[in-house]
Amino acid sequence: MSDKMKEVPGVYLRDSELKAPDAIVFKSRPNAKYVWTAGIAYSGYLEAFKNGKIIGRRCRECERIIVPPRMFCEQCFRSTDEWVYVKDTGTINTFSISYLDADANRIEEPILVAVIDLDGASEGIGILHIVGNCAPDDLHIGMKLRAVWKPENERIGCVTDIKFFEPLKED
Amino acid sequence: MTIKRRVAVIGAGITSFRRRLKETGKELSYHAAKMALDSAEMNLSEIESVVMGTAPDAFDGIHMKSENLLDGAGGTGRPYTRPFVGGGTGVFSPIAGWWHVASGLFDTCLVVAEEKMSPVQPHPQTAFRTIWDPITTRPLNPNLVWIFALEMNRYMKTYNIPKEHIAEVAVKNKGNALDHPSAQLAAKITVDDVLNSETMVWPVQRLDISPPSDGAAALILCSEEVARKYTDAPVWIDGVGWSLDSSYWTNRDLVFPQYVAEAAKMAYKMAKIDDPPKQVSFAEPYDPFTYKELHHMEGLLLAKKGEAPKMTAEGITQRDGKLPICPSGGLLGVGNPIAAAGLMKCCEAFWQLRNEAGKRQVDGAETGVCQAWGDLMQVGTVTVFRR
């Protein structure tokens, strides 16, 4: 059938036609505002952030210490057992250098982002965060990092209470 | 497992894929569905059920948009279902269609997939802002491309893959797409073009990424008995599989798509495939990014871990190679209207297995595998088609 298809249906529209003053189009912006509850586990997570700490949960069955914490272990499918603090240092599992902001606009100063496997959590347990005080060329998988926290009076109980992770200088 | 009855595909339809199309989502659905019906010489009245695959409501900007698309997809007054697994939806919707017929509940099922990404302003990326966990991730203002770049970096570093090998995927797929009538970004490019293109989120460059698009596609599924009445050349759905991994993606391995392997194993078991590279004639893995085609080839067990880039560099995955990959031109060449892109791959398998793919034809095609991927990088959906 497709080798007989010379023309497929569909009328191409240019951006300029879409935005022409006499175009038959309808504009809308939904009024979609939300208040997301952190729930039990994330409330504990954010509370710890406010106190300058990173906290996880332990599942005694698979013996994982998982971050972000969850009240249920998704592998064993049972409640997790206890809160466990982990370190605010870790190792880069993977990283990237972004020249796009959240709306896909191009930015001059790239944002350095990484998945950071945290010390004290189980293997492969990482979180996403920003990397700072580091030249893009110095980033590498396996690099050791340490969290740079906002001062106590600026911390509100949000993952951004950590400004970014910076290279951990080995002495 | 005991499968109740065999399911055939007897018709396919597709619209143009473009950055922006004038038609509404309903009209796009109609174009694809009508073309599929005409190709099978069937009337809508002979369709007993409809499956509509369409990905995030946030693109079209109509909440619960499957209900809006219903009448254009032939769903009026019929059992109508919408399955949804993000980008995996395109290959998941024929799987849902398969349930309808294989169960014995219906003899015919029209499967339609539609996406309109153009209504979101200024760019579909804005709609993706809402895909993240609002507590742990959104406050960091991430861009969706970050997760692909993070995954690509880990994959490349683990196997020391040169960027050139990854760039070959864009060259191949955009070139293949020159022969696809719906293609949005078909072009003759070189590896250097890819390596010199703008870096968006390192290591992802502009020519590594498929475009946002508007478009629709459709398939007609039916029982064996009905198929024999309409055609001498039904294409069989011999295997279906799907699997999802945890949404805590920072807690799992990014190098190997386990969710694709699980889905593939399920589909291969049903299709009695135990040596995929030898028993599969061609494959259409999901290629929204160049490296993803390679990642998915390994997840589909068509290449050993870390070997897919070399296979590509050696020309094995060209249309006239030993294992053609994305003979259609894939998402990189034809376009990426999310759900419709996956179904485009299934339409391709249909035409290939009926020797109707024209210039894109793979010689001696017997068994084709289609795969899609999506959500927060966590779903694999696989379908095995045979002549």
Next chain:
Amino acid sequence: MSFDKITNPLKLRHLVGDMECDYIYTAGIAGEKFFIALRDEEKFLATPCKKCDITYLPPRMYCEQCFSSLEEYVEVPTGGVVDTFTLTYEDRDGEPLDKPVLVGFIRIENTDGGIIHQLGEVDFDSVKLGMPVVAVFKDKSQRSGGLTDIEYFKPK
């Protein structure tokens, strides 16, 4: 096993945000024809399906029953009868309106479809089911190609 409980409400955290995007919707092939006729000529267009004997308004490119392609557009009267009506006291965000608004579903003559719009020049107590009404158009300079090009429907 059960979860820990939070008994201090101040420890229950939340994040405020939105899911905002701007949208520009095309009217589509049929929609564009309908709204251009409305804006430029104060006309209503409909698409008849001869096979099913259904005339669609707003017009469609296809018949949803038999799936035929509909290419003929016919002009129909710019009025009809009130099929049902109601009085609304709140706006779309649930805020109270200064004055309640009278809204009706008007079945347009010679079609199987209709339009939801405001009813004007009539009060709530006088509206009856089946009441004939006709569209009152805005001045041409104020029309942009949308249902708001109609000011309201008034009793005939």
